[in-house]
Amino acid sequence: MPPKMLIHRGTGAVDHPDQWPGFLLETSDINDYLKKRMGDKFVGTYSKGQLPEVKKMMDGKPYATAVINLDDNAGSHWIALIWDKGTYHWIDPLGGVPPKIALKVLKPLRYSSEIYQDATDASCGLWAIKIIIDWKK
Numbered sequence: 001m002p003p004k005m006l007i008h009r010g011t012g013a014v015d016h017p018d019q020w021p022g023f024l025l026e027t028s029d030i031n032d033y034l035k036k037r038m039g040d041k042f043v044g045t046y047s048k049g050q051l052p053e054v055k056k057m058m059d060g061k062p063y064a065t066a067v068i069n070l071d072d073n074a075g076s077h078w079i080a081l082i083w084d085k086g087t088y089h090w091i092d093p094l095g096g097v098p099p100k101i102a103l104k105v106l107k108p109l110r111y112s113s114e115i116y117q118d119a120t121d122a123s124c125g126l127w128a129i130k131i132i133i134d135w136k137k
Contacts, residue, residue: 025125
């Protein structure tokens with residue numbers, strides 16, 4: 001498993017500490033960091049209910065990324081969504097299967113059962129960022 005990652009608020013610096021401190025990333029943390037790193041290749045953070053709109057933003061681009069929350073209201077779990085070479089890639093840090101709306105809206109769609117995140121921690125936002133940044137390396 002790759003090392004855990006921490007984004008320092010305010011500086012945007014990224015560390016790989018031995019222990020993740022346990023704070024939750026907010027939508028603004030994710031947006032600020034990925035917009036700086038990815039530019040227009042990052043379309044933003046959205047809830048799963050907004051996937052039809054996200055698809056419209058990504059279609060037609062050769063490469064685009066987004067971070068999707070599995071809850072439509074309060075927020076529960078972040079995943080990475082990548083549009084690359086005509087295929088959507090749904091990467092859940094917990095290795096979960098995409099929800100029905102993703103399977104219906106995002107075609108063609110590939111997803112992985114690889115687990116990045118320990119099920120007992122709240123690092124899904126950090127992992128979604130890391131997955132997006134590392135995708136093209």
